[in-house]
Amino acid sequence: MNGKWIQVEGGVTAAKGFRAAGVAAQIKYAGRKDVALIMADRPSVAAAVYTSNQVAAAPVRVDRERTATGIAQAILANSGCANACTGERGIQDALSSARFTAEALGIDEKLVLVCSTGVIGMLMPLDRLEQGAKEAARTLSRDGGNDAARAIMTTDTVSKEFAVQVEIDGKMVTIGGMSKGAGMIEPNMATMLAFVTTDAAISAKMLDRALREATAVSFNSLVVDGDRSTNDTLIALASGEAGNAEICDAESEGYRLFADALRGVCVGLAKMMAKDGEGASKFVTVRVIGAATEADAKCAARAVAKSPLVKTSWAGMDPNWGRVIAAVGYSGAEVDDQRAQIFYGDVCAYDAGKVAGAETLAAMKERMRAAEFTVTVDLHLGDGEAEIYTCDLTHGYITINADYTT
Amino acid sequence: MNGKWIQVEGGVTAAKGFRAAGVAAQIKYAGRKDVALIMADRPSVAAAVYTSNQVAAAPVRVDRERTATGIAQAILANSGCANACTGERGIQDALSSARFTAEALGIDEKLVLVCSTGVIGMLMPLDRLEQGAKEAARTLSRDGGNDAARAIMTTDTVSKEFAVQVEIDGKMVTIGGMSKGAGMIEPNMATMLAFVTTDAAISAKMLDRALREATAVSFNSLVVDGDRSTNDTLIALASGEAGNAEICDAESEGYRLFADALRGVCVGLAKMMAKDGEGASKFVTVRVIGAATEADAKCAARAVAKSPLVKTSWAGMDPNWGRVIAAVGYSGAEVDDQRAQIFYGDVCAYDAGKVAGAETLAAMKERMRAAEFTVTVDLHLGDGEAEIYTCDLTHGYITINADYTT
Numbered sequence: 154m155n156g157k158w159i160q161v162e163g164g165v166t167a168a169k170g171f172r173a174a175g176v177a178a179q180i181k182y183a184g185r186k187d188v189a190l191i192m193a194d195r196p197s198v199a200a201a202v203y204t205s206n207q208v209a210a211a212p213v214r215v216d217r218e219r220t221a222t223g224i225a226q227a228i229l230a231n232s233g234c235a236n237a238c239t240g241e242r243g244i245q246d247a248l249s250s251a252r253f254t255a256e257a258l259g260i261d262e263k264l265v266l267v268c269s270t271g272v273i274g275m276l277m278p279l280d281r282l283e284q285g286a287k288e289a290a291r292t293l294s295r296d297g298g299n300d301a302a303r304a305i306m307t308t309d310t311v312s313k314e315f316a317v318q319v320e321i322d323g324k325m326v327t328i329g330g331m332s333k334g335a336g337m338i339e340p341n342m343a344t345m346l347a348f349v350t351t352d353a354a355i356s357a358k359m360l361d362r363a364l365r366e367a368t369a370v371s372f373n374s375l376v377v378d379g380d381r382s383t384n385d386t387l388i389a390l391a392s393g394e395a396g397n398a399e400i401c402d403a404e405s406e407g408y409r410l411f412a413d414a415l416r417g418v419c420v421g422l423a424k425m426m427a428k429d430g431e432g433a434s435k436f437v438t439v440r441v442i443g444a445a446t447e448a449d450a451k452c453a454a455r456a457v458a459k460s461p462l463v464k465t466s467w468a469g470m471d472p473n474w475g476r477v478i479a480a481v482g483y484s485g486a487e488v489d490d491q492r493a494q495i496f497y498g499d500v501c502a503y504d505a506g507k508v509a510g511a512e513t514l515a516a517m518k519e520r521m522r523a524a525e526f527t528v529t530v531d532l533h534l535g536d537g538e539a540e541i542y543t544c545d546l547t548h549g550y551i552t553i554n555a556d557y558t559t
Numbered sequence: 560m561n562g563k564w565i566q567v568e569g570g571v572t573a574a575k576g577f578r579a580a581g582v583a584a585q586i587k588y589a590g591r592k593d594v595a596l597i598m599a600d601r602p603s604v605a606a607a608v609y610t611s612n613q614v615a616a617a618p619v620r621v622d623r624e625r626t627a628t629g630i631a632q633a634i635l636a637n638s639g640c641a642n643a644c645t646g647e648r649g650i651q652d653a654l655s656s657a658r659f660t661a662e663a664l665g666i667d668e669k670l671v672l673v674c675s676t677g678v679i680g681m682l683m684p685l686d687r688l689e690q691g692a693k694e695a696a697r698t699l700s701r702d703g704g705n706d707a708a709r710a711i712m713t714t715d716t717v718s719k720e721f722a723v724q725v726e727i728d729g730k731m732v733t734i735g736g737m738s739k740g741a742g743m744i745e746p747n748m749a750t751m752l753a754f755v756t757t758d759a760a761i762s763a764k765m766l767d768r769a770l771r772e773a774t775a776v777s778f779n780s781l782v783v784d785g786d787r788s789t790n791d792t793l794i795a796l797a798s799g800e801a802g803n804a805e806i807c808d809a810e811s812e813g814y815r816l817f818a819d820a821l822r823g824v825c826v827g828l829a830k831m832m833a834k835d836g837e838g839a840s841k842f843v844t845v846r847v848i849g850a851a852t853e854a855d856a857k858c859a860a861r862a863v864a865k866s867p868l869v870k871t872s873w874a875g876m877d878p879n880w881g882r883v884i885a886a887v888g889y890s891g892a893e894v895d896d897q898r899a900q901i902f903y904g905d906v907c908a909y910d911a912g913k914v915a916g917a918e919t920l921a922a923m924k925e926r927m928r929a930a931e932f933t934v935t936v937d938l939h940l941g942d943g944e945a946e947i948y949t950c951d952l953t954h955g956y957i958t959i960n961a962d963y964t965t
Contacts, residue, residue, distance in 0.1 A: 205889065206885060206888040206889045207888045207889070207893070207894050207896075208884050208885060208887065208888030208894060208896045209888075235881070237881065237885075238881060238884055238896050238909060238912070238914065239912070239914060240897060240911075240912025240913065240914075241912065242912075272879075272881060273879075273880075273881020273882070273884065273885060274880065274881045274884075274909060274914045274915065275914070276914060383881075383884075383885050383888060461867070461952075461956070461960070462960055465956070465957055465960035465961045466960065466961065468957065468961045469960070469961030471961065473678075473679075474679075474680065475641070475643065475644060475678060475679020475680045475789075476679070478614050478644055478679065478680075478789075479612060479614060479643075479679060479789050481614065482612040482613045482614030482615075482789060483611065483612045483613070487613075488613050488614060490613075490614045490644050491646065503644060503680060505646075506644065506645070506646025506647065506648075507646065508644065508645060508646075508680045508681070508682060509680065546867075546957065547957060547961075548954050548957050548958075550867070550871070550957075551871055551874065551952065551953060551954050551956075551957060552954075554867070554868055554871035554872065554875070555871045555872065555874045555875030555877065555953075
């Protein structure tokens with residue numbers, strides 16, 4: 154499953170041919186990095202996945218057109234202002250940001266992608282963003298990956314980077330990424346920005362395919378609060394500098410190795426995002442197995458991961474498995490509570506109509522003391538399986554979100 | 560819209576022909592009422608709506624068969640133990656409870672309905688329930704409505720009763736109800752129990768029809784946390800003692816008057832439940848108008864009412880309308896953010912791409928200081944409308960739910 158890749162240090166500058174920077178431009182707050190720039194030495198193969206939210210932010214609308222060409226060279230990303238619901242002015246601001254960034258970098262403006270995260274309905278402070286972009290352009294470096302990762306953080310408490318290497322075709326290929334998450338995280342992309350760079354030589358079509366496959370089992374298998382944002386963007390750039398023979402066949406060994414490694418990066422980042430969910434004190438993997446269909450497994454796992462009652466019980470280390478089966482019951486998935494089993498870690502909490510005794514509840518509580526645990530639901534109806542990465546719902550989430558704009 | 564009914568004092572014993580009682584039987588906690596009994600003087604016309612959760616509790620399974628006959632005489636309800644996920648033993652326990660209640664009342668056991676709310680996966684303490692049922696049978700009275708309403712409370716902070724009167728056919732008809740809610744509340748029924756009694760003379764078919772119509776705009780338009788329970792039950796009993804000509808035609812004036820009044824009772828109870836949502840500090844009505852279809856309006860309103868990010872912003876009196884439009888955007892409803900408007904009370908927060916200024920945000924904050932306010936989304940796409948009753952998400956919700964079973 155994991156393929157042959159190994160994890161290495163670094164993020165978006167781990168692969169050959171990329172530089173990055175992160176600077177403080179006072180987009181919303183003083184004294185914190187809020188503008189990130191990633192640049193490939195040459196125009197690179199590009200692929201992207203965007204929010205499914207019908208209310209897409211201005212930069213998403215701009216980037217969608219640009220990545221459709223399969224080629225890009227730089228990404229300017231800011232935190233503090235989402236440039237969403239800002240009308241025609243927002244679109245113009247996004248286009249201007251790409252333009253001044255391109256000028257600072259001396260490249261074609263169509264090769265610049267722009268991404269924003271932060272408050273919806275706030276106009277972009279364009280002067281400050283321009284100063285930031287220029288400073289970032291001046292300070293681009295092979296060591297700038299972490300600065301860039303820090304600059305896109307909003308309520309994240311840690312920066313998120315993950316990189317891997319895999320030998321393809323006798324050449325060492327590196328794939329590295331960075332992301333930000335925290336709130337508004339749900340399957341189908343959510344206020345998350347994620348950028349992946351690789352030195353693999355790969356066609357735009359294959360990069361797009363591998364990115365979509367990886368997204369399904371990583372960022373789209375991630376639930377924090379069930380909200381989905383207007384700005385979600387995942388972009389991959391491939392410089393080709395590793396020197397492998399270009400990957401252009403989905404049936405090839407090269408594709409399989411690359412896709413596995415890319416999945417490793419995306420799952421690595423997604424798990425970091427669940428662990429750092431707003432206010433999270435527990436990282437929980439919800440596994441549904443034995444579902445009638447894979448679609449059933451997914452919708453059952455998501456219902457459990459999204460249920461406020463289940464999530465608060467995890468926060469309280471309360472072995473309240475009844476809330477888990479209730480969530481499965483309303484998920485829309487086929488379920489027979491006289492056949493289903495629920496496990497917390499390796500402890501069977503519910504066994505096809507047989508109720509957990511005091512000893513079992515105590516063992517469950519013990520498992521829940523860990524910072525990470527897995528809740529498994531076996532529906533005993535078929536072969537459908539799904540895994541969702543999520544976290545608990547705590548007072549911290551309320552504190553963070555009850556007072557965010559002001 | 561409101562019809563000709565007027566609100567009167569009382570709950571399930573407001574209508575002629577009903578007695579009730581509520582007693583403490585130590586089902587889970589000592590010293591609080593936890594067994595309610597409602598009894599009609601004679602076998603009555605009955606209709607019911609049950610949870611859509613596939614994992615239905617034992618009493619729901621038993622009652623479904625019994626109310627299908629259109630006739631019932633008594634309802635035994637307990638809090639503290641849900642008798643859900645308790646297998647065949649749970650079914651036997653539900654049947655036994657109906658049996659000993661019928662014996663205590665001297666009626667046919669098939670005329671007794673049983674309802675439970677509380678912890679899932681706990682076996683019913685049958686001896687204590689029997690003692691409670693017997694005591695309740697001894698203490699049934701015309702004044703027992705409030706005791707019964709108190710006995711079904713779980714995390715509710717206040718008991719919920721609502722009664723109305725309406726003249727039908729020259730006779731004064733009374734309809735009264737009680738309910739419990741608090742957590743696990745969502746459209747399509749949620750851990751809620753609600754019982755409505757009336758002295759109207761009405762056919763089982765018409766009572767069922769009126770009950771379903773009323774449910775759609777009341778209990779199914781209610782969101783607390785988006786969880787749906789295994790035990791939801793709404794039962795209506797009609798004694799016929801008002802002496803009106805039996806309502807048996809949905810096109811008749813009598814049906815319209817009755818259905819309006821029943822809707823008044825159900826909406827009254829539903830609003831009380833939203834106000835008393837677990838940890839709630841704000842009662843919020845989410846109205847979506849101008850939607851392409853009514854289904855779109857409903858799904859957009861539910862998405863807003865369920866969004867943890869929106870609900871926490873209300874708790875913090877934070878005028879973060881961006882979270883509202885983001886929720887509408889992912890709801891599945893058709894939306895064009897260049898046409899949509901959002902209002903907090905009468906303040907226009909977002910106007911088709913135009914962003915709210917500081918003065919508007921201040922006015923929104925002012926509106927949000929009230930204990931109750933309305934958020935209106937006008938999509939400007941059609942005539943679809945929907946209203947959802949909901950509440951904010953606070954630290955209180957986390958405190959209540961992070962430590963419930965133990």
